Amino acid sequence: MKYKKIIPIIVTLSALILSSCDDQIMEWQDRAEDSQITTAELPLELAEKIERYDALNSYTDFILGAGVGVDLYLNNETYSSITNENFDDVTAGYAMKHGPMVNSNGELNFTNVDAFIAKTKEAGLSVFGHTLVWHQNNNASYLNGLLAPTIIPGASGSNSLDLSALKDTSLDGWAGNWNTAISVVEDQGLSGDTQAIQMIADGTSNPWELQLGTPAIPIVNGHSYEVSFYIKSDIPGQGRISFDANLVNQYPWMDWYADGSDWTEAFSTTSEWQQVKITLAAADFQPGATSFMFNFDLGYLSGVTYLIDVDNISVVDLDAEPEALLNLSDLRDGSLANWAGNWNTAISVVEGEGLSSTDQAIQMIADGTSNPWELQLGTPAIPIVSGHSYEVSFYIKSDLPGQGRISFDANLVNQYPWMDWYADGSDWTEAFTTTTEWQQVKITLAAADFQPDATSFMFNFDLGYLSGVTYLIDVETIIVTDLDSSGGGGGSAPIVVEKTDEEKAEIIGEAMENWISQMVGHYKEDVHAWDVVNEPMREGGSLRDGNVDELADDEFYWVKYLGQDYAVTAFNLARQYGNATDILFINDYNLESSLAKCDGLIEYVNYIESQGATVDGIGTQMHISANSDRDNIVEMFKKLAASGKLIKISELDVRLGTNAPTTEQLVEQADMYKFVIDMYKEHIPSAQQYGITIWGISDNEEEHEFWLPDESPNLWDANYNRKHAYKGAADGLAGRDVSEDFTGELED
Known part of the structure; x- marks a missing residue:
């Protein structure tokens, strides 16, 4: 026996009642037929109702999507089964972005996403492309490397x-x-x-x-x-x-x-x-x-x-004796023979990793270090002339934010000087900082900095401050110059030629075309809708300009180099290399909390189209909470509807501020899911309703390592059980309380 709909277990009651006699012996009596209780009349608990709901996508005709983790979808059968049963469409949360797709040479690795798309095709799901041009989740090191100055x-x-x-x-x-x-x-x-x-x-x-x-x-x-x-x-x-x-x-x-x-x-x-x-x-x-x-x-x-x-x-x-003050020959041949250090494999010379793609670099890997001298490389002795001043300079970068200093031998009065490493006069510190971009460090040593009888000196690269950082020092730019010699010690310092704004725009334009043409072209037969430009607007409604003081390692602002037409270029490229019928979106967040931002995005869409590109749809992410302003949500949908574009809720989730919500909070969350879906259907004309994507499947911590940790924003709980929110979403999609028809009847 089983319930109509799905599975809860309830014992069926007989149409019998209990009666008592004087001797307290219980006797069974038949109740009149018209007063018997049937299984259909049994009240259902909320949990029972939720289990009786059908798959989510059975309650709507528009596209119902889910934002998923590609690795989870490929390797977790419970996760992929829920996805396959409930949704029409999936969006890769991270795997299809520039950062994971593009390597240090600008080449794309399609292996993981190819496997993902193959599995979704087997399940009958479509894939929404996310995202082509965004300021985050880029291989920023590669892109910034393209803009590095010519040395x-x-x-x-x-x-x-x-x-x-x-x-x-x-x-x-x-x-x-x-x-x-x-x-x-x-x-x-x-x-x-x-x-x-x-x-x-x-x-x-x-x-x-x-x-x-x-x-x-x-x-x-x-x-x-x-x-x-x-x-x-x-x-x-x-x-x-x-x-x-x-x-x-x-x-x-x-x-x-x-x-x-x-x-x-x-x-x-x-x-x-x-x-x-x-x-x-x-x-x-x-x-x-x-x-x-x-x-x-x-x-x-x-x-x-x-x-x-x-x-x-x-x-x-070419046959003259070398005259450079610092002999680089042991770096150029990779031997490090006359360089002193405390290393085994932590310090080496690597090919093709310098400022130019063909230059050598010293690679220094900080592993388990916490003091600067625990990762140290020291130069050979450098001859000096009494009374002369000298300049030490080099170019350095790291894979993560790092720290370093230069220390000297006893021929310097101060072996561990604090310096204004970047010569701007603002900050004298023990250590300089490093980033993923090449930067030059210069140190000037006055004649008075040397001991009176010094005839040479040496210095150390001390890079052990922070464990887990890999540093690169360009070999050819490690220069020691005699500032008081007309010959400068026989050698000359490198010349740094910054690229012009025009050159940078051309380079980044080519990088964008390389990325979009390969990505869209490779998936032309499988992906027919793309999030082309993601999060272009500031909260007040103006366009981001990329002038940011501190960038994350994966941040790169295309707009900074291509100007406000960067999105025009992106949409034209996506159309050129994709299919004529592909549906191309622009997407942003907080449109419901900042109506000015919503207005600004619509204005930007109008600008893009005035420049000859076509934007098919606008995505509103809607990462909201259970107490988000409902009036603003309604007003946002009205504004988006007035744009005439296809409208997609692209990343819907509802935060509760905890990973252990109360029953009351779960009910509030369910009500917010239902409200958002109701308002979308009410205020977005059906011809403009592209669909809704729920961002994530469950509250399981595997899904929330990077996105909303210690939260509970999804429709399934941490154990992949349906939550109250599942019913709220289903009722919103169906346009009614589906559970009103549920009874306690059983069926064979």
Whole structure:
């Protein structure tokens, strides 16, 4: 036997009553038929009613969705069974976002989500794509890395080319066929505030018709040399380097960009700075040559203006003895032979992890440390000149927020100085902080900081403050400079070239297209609705601008680089790479608590569409509590309905402020679920009702490790039993109290 509907156990009463006699012996008597109690008349407890309800999605015609954890859905059968039985549609709570999908090289790993979609298809569920462009849950380290400044390493040896006549703008000793076509201009170099040679091609068609030649450059017999410089042009251009008769071949064809693919007479130029390098072997020079010179030949194309950065025109003797104050050779070969440290595998040199994707970095892993010296790497001895000042500088970042300091040996008066590590004069501290973005640390040591008889010193990277942090220090930017030597110790510090706003916008635009095209394209056959832009608005109704003082590790504001049209771009890309019939949403939270935010979101939708993109729907998340303002909820739905867009409740849950609610709180929660669904159906026209997604399945702590811990916001309790809220949601979806029809009757 079983109940109609579902399973509670109640003993059926006979149509008999008890009677007593004088001798207190109980006797059974038949009650009159018209006064007998039937099973249909038995009152049902609330818990019994809840168990008799059908699956939630049987009570509505619009899409009923659930926000789910992908790993739970794949591995917990109770969880997936409840999901499959009660919902039409699922939204991955985290797994389909930029952060978990994109690796450090910008590549997407589809494995986990592919398995998720395959299992949902077997169950007959659709998947709602969540989310394409949001300021959280990004691989922010990768995106910020794209925006990192270009670091031009300093020369390891002295520049053999005298640049003084360029720096004083006289061009004395430089030969050329010019009048006003060639000059030195200020603030046009690589870093924006340095000098550049400007060469203007006007009416020229041969390379030598716009030519600037260097002074004589002394050379050592049998040595090889490297010539390098940075150049750009206002429009696409062409150039070559020619040499005097001290070279065997005065007009060599070269692979100008050293990739081995294309040996040509001329190199090409664009509006972006690029480096040209030319290696001259000893055999390239005429026997007995003691010097040479070269020409910039830029007359190929008339109408082009070229800029050559002055500070980076370099001729380096590749066979000269190294002159750098700090010897990096044991880092470059990965041996760390002359570097001192307290490590086993915690400190190493890794390839391709430096500032440039091809640079080396020192990797230091803090594991179980709590004092700075517990993770320490010390340099070899660095020779110094008495009375001179020195600068130590390097670039560092970490996978998590970290801390570090620099300590010195006994050749410094103060071995553990507190410093203003970032040279802004605001904060003298023991330690500097690190983030996921590269930052430069500079330390100036005055002559008085050294012991009177010191002839050398060394310093330590002390990074043991915080356990669990991995640090990277770019090898090529660890520089020690003699500030009182004209040669700077023989080497030169790196040049940091920040990307322009225009360059950043182009880079992030390409990153957005790479992400959306791959994600939407890969799931084109399986996902037909997307949350394209998530949470674009501030609480007051203005658009977020990304100017945030402290960012979480996964925060990245696309709007900061692409401006208010970032959403226009996102919607156009989602449409371009998806299906024409895909339904594309914009989504935000607190629209019911901040009606100004709701207005601002609708205005932003209108702006997006005025720029040529199409927004199909608006999602209101509705992470609310049992006592949320009901009048505001009604007003929000009215405003959203007036937009004319499809409206989705996208992430509905109702908080109680505890993981051990009272019966009264559970009833209040159920009533709020019912109220929200009732108001959605009442105020959103049926043609605009896309559907409702309940955010989460149960109150089980596995679901709430990161979202609403120690709470009870869902329709099933921590043991996957239906709560009062299940009935509230079902009644709201059905538009009536479904349990009014329930009786105590049994059926076979």
